[in-house]
Amino acid sequence: MDTYQKVTATVKRLIEAFLLVMAVVVFNFFLIQMAPGDPVEVIVGEMGGASEELIAQMRAQYGLDRPVLEQLGVYVGKVLTGDLGYSYYFNTPVTQLLLQRLPATVLLVMSALVVAVVVGTLAGTFSARKPDGMGSHVVTVLSLVGYSAPVFWIGMMLLILFASIWPIFPVSGMYSMRRPDGIGYYLDILHHLVLPAVTLATIYIAFYSRLARTSMIEVLGQDYIRTARAKGLPEGKVVWKHGLRNGLIPIVTMVGLQFGQLFAGAVLVEAVFNWPGLGRLAYDSILRRDYTTLLGILLFSAILVMIANALTDIAYRWIDPRMRKVKA
Amino acid sequence: MTDDTPFLEIRNLTVEMKGDAGMIRVLDDVSLSIRRGTTMGIVGESGCGKSMTALAIMRLLPPGFQITSGQILLDGEDITKASEARMRQLRGNDISMIFQEPMTSLNPVYTVGEQIAEAVRQHQGLDTAKAEQRAIEMLKAVQIPGAEARLGSYPHEFSGGMRQRVMIAMALACQPRLIVADEPTTALDVTVQAQIFALMRELQEETGTAIMLITHDLGAVAELADDVAVFYAGWRIEHGPASAILRHPAHPYTSGLMSCTPRLRLGAAASGQGPALLEIEGMVPQLGKMPSGCRFAPRCTLADAHCRSTVPVDTEVEPGHAAMCWKTKAEVLA
Numbered sequence: 001m002d003t004y005q006k007v008t009a010t011v012k013r014l015i016e017a018f019l020l021v022m023a024v025v026v027f028n029f030f031l032i033q034m035a036p037g038d039p040v041e042v043i044v045g046e047m048g049g050a051s052e053e054l055i056a057q058m059r060a061q062y063g064l065d066r067p068v069l070e071q072l073g074v075y076v077g078k079v080l081t082g083d084l085g086y087s088y089y090f091n092t093p094v095t096q097l098l099l100q101r102l103p104a105t106v107l108l109v110m111s112a113l114v115v116a117v118v119v120g121t122l123a124g125t126f127s128a129r130k131p132d133g134m135g136s137h138v139v140t141v142l143s144l145v146g147y148s149a150p151v152f153w154i155g156m157m158l159l160i161l162f163a164s165i166w167p168i169f170p171v172s173g174m175y176s177m178r179r180p181d182g183i184g185y186y187l188d189i190l191h192h193l194v195l196p197a198v199t200l201a202t203i204y205i206a207f208y209s210r211l212a213r214t215s216m217i218e219v220l221g222q223d224y225i226r227t228a229r230a231k232g233l234p235e236g237k238v239v240w241k242h243g244l245r246n247g248l249i250p251i252v253t254m255v256g257l258q259f260g261q262l263f264a265g266a267v268l269v270e271a272v273f274n275w276p277g278l279g280r281l282a283y284d285s286i287l288r289r290d291y292t293t294l295l296g297i298l299l300f301s302a303i304l305v306m307i308a309n310a311l312t313d314i315a316y317r318w319i320d321p322r323m324r325k326v327k328a
Numbered sequence: 329m330t331d332d333t334p335f336l337e338i339r340n341l342t343v344e345m346k347g348d349a350g351m352i353r354v355l356d357d358v359s360l361s362i363r364r365g366t367t368m369g370i371v372g373e374s375g376c377g378k379s380m381t382a383l384a385i386m387r388l389l390p391p392g393f394q395i396t397s398g399q400i401l402l403d404g405e406d407i408t409k410a411s412e413a414r415m416r417q418l419r420g421n422d423i424s425m426i427f428q429e430p431m432t433s434l435n436p437v438y439t440v441g442e443q444i445a446e447a448v449r450q451h452q453g454l455d456t457a458k459a460e461q462r463a464i465e466m467l468k469a470v471q472i473p474g475a476e477a478r479l480g481s482y483p484h485e486f487s488g489g490m491r492q493r494v495m496i497a498m499a500l501a502c503q504p505r506l507i508v509a510d511e512p513t514t515a516l517d518v519t520v521q522a523q524i525f526a527l528m529r530e531l532q533e534e535t536g537t538a539i540m541l542i543t544h545d546l547g548a549v550a551e552l553a554d555d556v557a558v559f560y561a562g563w564r565i566e567h568g569p570a571s572a573i574l575r576h577p578a579h580p581y582t583s584g585l586m587s588c589t590p591r592l593r594l595g596a597a598a599s600g601q602g603p604a605l606l607e608i609e610g611m612v613p614q615l616g617k618m619p620s621g622c623r624f625a626p627r628c629t630l631a632d633a634h635c636r637s638t639v640p641v642d643t644e645v646e647p648g649h650a651a652m653c654w655k656t657k658a659e660v661l662a
Contacts, residue, residue, distance in 0.1 A: 223429050224433055227434065227435070229388055229419070230386055230419055231419065231498070232416045232419035232421055233450055234416060237446075246435070
């Protein structure tokens with residue numbers, strides 16, 4: 001594969017990604033058009049009522065009186081120039097609003113993902129070493145419970161536990177009222193992060209421990225594991241070096257596929273723990289009929305999922321040399 | 329570099345498997361010994377206990393299998409009683425194993441250089457650079473062209489024969505005193521087989537390692553082995569010098585096995601008989617459902633009531649050549 005082919009392949013992928021994003025934009029636009037109600041109704045409701053003329057004037061101001069296709073054309077045109085519109089509720093540009101909320105969500109989702117993959121893989125591998133042992137059964141039962149329990153229920157249980165019975169973790173928001181300076185500021189955020197991240201991670205810990213267990217049981221039965229033992233390597237190296245790298249392949253596949261679901265889970269968790277991220281914003285925007293913001297969030301998440309998939313591809317190649325192109 | 333003191337001596341080894349109805353014997357009272365610098369061929373049909381013997385020596389029996397009695401003396405040390413830590417010192421360093429599936433026995437996600445070098449680092453405490461140097465030497469020793477460049481290649485970039493060479497390089501990297509080769513060429517082309525055998529012979533002459541060659545290919549035995557042990561249904565039914573066994577087998581099973589191999593029927597070809605391909609009638613008895621008396625009796629043309637009721641004893645037919653058979657004297661004399 002020469003440089004020319006590499007460039008062509010990359011360009012082709014970028015074009016594909018762009019078209020996909022545009023398709024997502026159009027699809028979401030129509031999806032929201034189909035929902036009943038519009039922002040003006042909400043504003044009017046909050047104002048405590050308004051005259052027909054005022055309502056018509058507001059509809060005209062936001063362009064809501066024009067035909068749907070024209071609205072779509074205007075929106076797509078703006079999106080192409082990087083303008084996601086204006087949130088009527090916050091009176092700020094949506095792009096600015098989203099960029100402000102993005103770090104909190106990325107922090108939450110990535111922490112939950114890392115915790116889920118690391119803890120799940122460790123637990124699964126541990127139980128795969130002795131599939132019939134006591135420890136393995138404990139892991140199996142715990143993951144079954146974790147996998148079956150709904151996210152919001154786990155969130156509420158943790159809330160109850162840590163709000164009243166054993167108040168060692170903050171249960172709401174991302175910062176303390178009085179924000180500490182310097183390193184204390186980051187520690188404070190981490191302290192607030194614990195419960196939402198654990199809640200979001202629980203189901204995935206359970207999922208990845210089951211996946212890792214199955215994958216590692218299969219890998220540990222392979223011929224090359226016997227070869228590694230026959231070399232006189234200590235059991236730790238046999239399992240963690242020769243086994244795990246092969247066992248990780250299906251796990252990485254699932255991480256790529258599940259990133260979108262994790263994002264959806266963040267909406268619930270952010271709502272429960274009042275986490276100031278995109279999920280919470282999405283939830284509020286739905287209630288406020290804040291279409292532009294909602295469309296922006298959907299667009300952002302589509303792009304994030306695509307980035308995650310690209311990263312998965314890279315991770316794949318790094319773990320499994322067979323996925324790399326054969327050197328010419 | 330041969331001398332007559334046995335380097336590996338297996339005494340009355342019994343291996344059992346946990347079955348649904350109690351323990352099932354897969355190896356029954358097996359004894360054999362391999363002298364330094366020589367090759368012992370282990371011959372038999374599938375399921376006769378050849379591979380179990382190899383895995384017992386490595387102490388890598390699959391889950392559910394265990395050594396229930398007997399000794400495996402490696403240079404005088406009984407390794408059936410060795411700790412797991414001691415076994416790890418021996419594996420890959422004093423005893424190496426070459427497996428029969430080169431396509432699946434190498435780890436797909438590490439370079440062949442790393443897979444050879446890690447054993448060297450583990451056992452000889454060499455640093456990364458020196459271990460890599462040793463890996464290059466080993467790849468050269470097994471005649472892989474462009475060894476330096478191939479060090480960073482992954483197993484999927486090699487053909488089957490090349491992978492088996494890598495396996496051999498890996499097995500030899502620490503200069504073991506015993507190599508257990510479990511059907512090293514079964515999965516390979518005939519031409520590649522010949523190359524691999526030539527390579528093993530050459531490396532043995534250089535390093536003086538003892539080889540235990542497990543095979544069902546009597547041609548390989550004729551080519552490589554100094555001594556032969558024949559296995560049948562968990563018994564070692566005949567053993568002795570390769571030349572003696574190939575010329576005048578003392579056990580009816582061994583002679584049957586040889587008449588199944590077209591190119592070894594020298595006697596038949598010389599006497600002008602047709603090259604009819606023979607087979608041994610019947611099936612290997614199932615594990616756990618062994619006949620009383622001689623286990624080969626149901627398939628044996630010479631068997632009589634005595635054979636069917638009484639387990640045969642190991643009978644020497646000439647110095648160093650013995651068979652577990654009641655009829656053997658008569659047959660050799662005949």
